[in-house]
Amino acid sequence: MSSSALINGLFIFMLAGFIGFEVIRRVSPLLHTPLMSLTNALDAIAVVGAIVLVGEHKSTLSTILGTIAVVAATSNIVGGFIITDRMLKMFKSSRPAAKS
């Protein structure tokens, strides 16, 4: 990484950190659990790094480690989105009292 790329990266990190802070501060405490499972799924974007590692097939070690990494990240993506959506589906506003 050249030093200009490094500075670019730091700028991106700083800006994304501030955006994250401002956006997430507004999330209602009601949704803190789904928020955590959603950010967890988004964080599994690390899968792209692992995919390149496996695809380039530079050494046996990198392919093995990369494959396990892709499995771990993919399970987070799939599981994270499924459970977040399941949770959010349950949050309903007041409705006319249902018969019990």
Add this chain to the structure above:
Amino acid sequence: MNEFAGGQLIIEIIYLVASALFILSLKWMSSPTTARHGVWAGELGMLLAIAGTLLHRGMDYQWIAVALVLGTIIGVPLGRVQMTAVPQRTALSHAFGALCVTLVGTAEFYMRTPDISRFMMAVLSMEVILGSLTFTGSLMAAGKLQEILPQRPLTYKGQNLVNFLLLGFAIVIAVYLVLHPEAKPLYPFMVLIALAFGVLLVVPIGGADMPTVISLLNAYAGLSAAAMGFVLNNKLLIVAGALDGSSGLILSVIMSKAMNRSFTNVLFGAFGQVQAAAAGAQEAKSVKSATAEEAAAILSAANKVVIVPGYGMAVAQAQHKVRELYDALTKRGVDVRFAIHPVAGRMPGHMNVLLAEADIPYDRLMDMDDINGDFPQTDVALVIGANDVTNPAARTDTSSPIFGMPILDVDKAHTVMVIKRGMSPGFAGIDNPLYYLDNTLMLFGDAKAFAGSIVRELTGGAHS
């Protein structure tokens, strides 16, 4: 900036779009009405990013396909767990995320050394140390939450010293590797020490402190992913890592404030030290108890009822009975709301998810700050499986270990009813003066069974 090769440019543009979708995804999470759009935006961004990555030139797809299929097979059941198991599932997914980051970092280390810049080696070390300790720490947390491991904190003398020495040792190795990247044999030791540190960091932490720990591990997982973005020069990864990291950090701060711990206290992992000061001399104080019939009579005569759920409700799986109670009272014209303490349960927002699962409308679920002022006008506060978050000693008793912790002011309600198995103190081992107040009635029994009996009384008591 150097020119991208043709294919690379398309990939970068796709990553740019995916970054925007990720930010929108979190923005839409701000309200329950738009939150599901947030999931869709996230999914679309993820799909684009993965599809874009597959465009890389000269890729060998065989193992990628195997891994994607295997990951999906593992991921689907992890997305279909019971709602009560969400805290341990979350801890487990932090572990998986950290595992991915650590493995990629390790592969990069062996491919790039010794021709690696000092800055890159420093970032890579940070990625791998954070990733390793998050991996084992999260596994420990998941084990405790699943009750495979003891929930009680395991402490020993000099614990903090051992932990600091271990972390210090890992950092010393990292610094040495930055200066001498050719010293490859040292790398595994750095990883092993960080793995051990993760275990020791979470071992002394009790169940009641889990919301803070899970948030903190969330932040670590995000930061390690951002570090990985620097190592791979991948801007999308830096953005996602920064978003996840700030989310975890914000939640950690909220949780630590709700437990009256300073932020440094949280950062250095000094959790679960409240237990030492257990209640000493127990005078025989008298409590008043009531039956389900009496409780039902008081509740149906009330105008305003606030229900305060805690982890005990989750353990007893009482949320559906609580919904029946809510329905029965609402039908009689009683105004029923729920007061949720930020650290009730085992992770941020835990109670909200359980009550939403039981079909209780979310506009009835109130934040601590929004409802505390209403307790003096509340006829009945019904505490179900919550303890320390209702302890008035936190307001008045400077010698109490939880002094200063913000609590739900249930004692200000006209009548307080507490469903509880017995008089044993709560998780933190602190006596709760709430139970001895003149306006408090103890309802002894299992939360689910007792709520069920009250419902039967309210709906006519046909089977009693």
